[in-house]
Amino acid sequence: DSGVTQTPKHLITATGQRVTLRCSPRSGDLSVYWYQQSLDQGLQFLIQYYNGEERAKGNILERFSAQQFPDLHSELNLSSLELGDSALYFCASSVDASGELFFGEGSRLTVL
Amino acid sequence: SQQGEEDPQALSIQEGENATMNCSYKTSINNLQWYRQNSGRGLVHLILIRSNEREKHSGRLRVTLDTSKKSSSLLITASRAADTASYFCATGGSQGNLIFGKGTKLSVKP
Numbered sequence: 001d002s003g004v005t006q007t008p009k010h011l012i013t014a015t016g017q018r019v020t021l022r023c024s025p026r027s028g029d030l031s032v033y034w035y036q037q038s039l040d041q042g043l044q045f046l047i048q049y050y051n052g053e054e055r056a057k058g059n060i061l062e063r064f065s066a067q068q069f070p071d072l073h074s075e076l077n078l079s080s081l082e083l084g085d086s087a088l089y090f091c092a093s094s095v096d097a098s099g100e101l102f103f104g105e106g107s108r109l110t111v112l
Numbered sequence: 113s114q115q116g117e118e119d120p121q122a123l124s125i126q127e128g129e130n131a132t133m134n135c136s137y138k139t140s141i142n143n144l145q146w147y148r149q150n151s152g153r154g155l156v157h158l159i160l161i162r163s164n165e166r167e168k169h170s171g172r173l174r175v176t177l178d179t180s181k182k183s184s185s186l187l188i189t190a191s192r193a194a195d196t197a198s199y200f201c202a203t204g205g206s207q208g209n210l211i212f213g214k215g216t217k218l219s220v221k222p
Contacts, residue, residue, distance in 0.1 A: 002154060033209065042214035043155075043200065048207075056207035090154060100145065101202075101210055103154035 003027065006104035008083050014112055018079040021107045025072055025093030031055070032074040033094070033101060038087040039064055051075055081111045116213035117158040124219040133216040135201030136181075141204070144184050145179055145202045145210070155200065158186075168217040194222045 003026035011036035013019055021088060025032050034046040045058035060066075063081075068074045088108050092101040116137045125131055137144070147155040161168045161177045161184065161192045168175045174187040189197055198215040205211040 002156070004154070038155055043212040045205065045209050048209045056205070056209040058205070058209065061136070088152070092155075094141075099159060100157045103148075103156070105154045106152075108152075 002102040002104065004091060004093050004104035004109050006089075008107055009105065010108050010110075012110045012112065013081060014080055015083060017081050017111075018077065019081065019109065021076040021078070021089050021091075021109075023074045023076070023091030023093075023104060025074070025091075026102050029093035029102070030072065031096065031097055032072070033069055033092040034060075034076050035090040035092065036087045037090060037106070038084075041081050041087075043090075046076070078109070079091070081109075083111050085109065086111045087090045113149045116211065117201050118199070118201055118216040120215045120216060121214070122219070124221065125191060127193055127220055127222050129191055129220075131191050131218055131220070133186045133199050133218070135184045135213060136184070137184075137201070138182065139203075140178070141143065141191045141203070145174075146173075146175060146184075146186050147200045147202060147212070149215070150196045151197070155216070158199075165175060181212045188218075190222045191218075193220050196220045 005024040030051045036044045046060040048056040064093045066076045090106045092103045119134045147159045147160045149155045172189045200209045200215045202212045
């Protein structure tokens with residue numbers, strides 16, 4: 001158990017819909033990262049937050065947004081969903097920006 | 113964009129054999145990390161090697177780093193069926209975030 005909790009574990013929805021994925025980092029970790037993993041694209045970095053502020057941005061679509069709340073949990077919002085958004089979405093946390101990442105078990109999103 | 117690229121993409125060996133996976137990267141690094149992922153599960157950190165280190169050991173794992181060639185290798189000795197997983201290298205991106213390669217899928221047959 002990494003100490004990172006992600007909900008929901010599985011989510012099935014239709015094209016055009018909006019979903020919210022939630023992540024609770026390990027106790028004491030200030031950095032939260034979101035990654036998308038699909039078969040053809042591998043593990044893609046989406047966005048990083050540090051203590052409530054956006055720290056780094058990767059290949060995150062404009063239809064996607066995220067935030068980190070004062071209690072350090074984070075949410076990833078995916079809107080106007082397309083079939084190609086079907087993937088595993090991972091949250092990870094770390095104490096600092098350059099060390100070991102602790103990953104949650106992921107949220108598997110299926111868009112039909 | 114990918115910073116690290118693992119090679120081979122897939123590797124199949126017998127239990128007891130050694131498994132070697134390679135990672136090449138493009139820009140200078142502070143450290144390089146290796147992670148393991150069992151099918152459909154979250155990634156698990158294996159080992160971190162700093163840019164001023166050449167070799168590091170952890171149990172049956174041995175990692176080497178050659179900064180002049182911008183490459184690293186992960187050696188798993190005396191592999192077990194339980195080592196079957198995907199292995200990823202990761203290096204720091206331009207914004208300090210961690211960028212992962214596409215991984216090597218290791219299959220260890222009993």
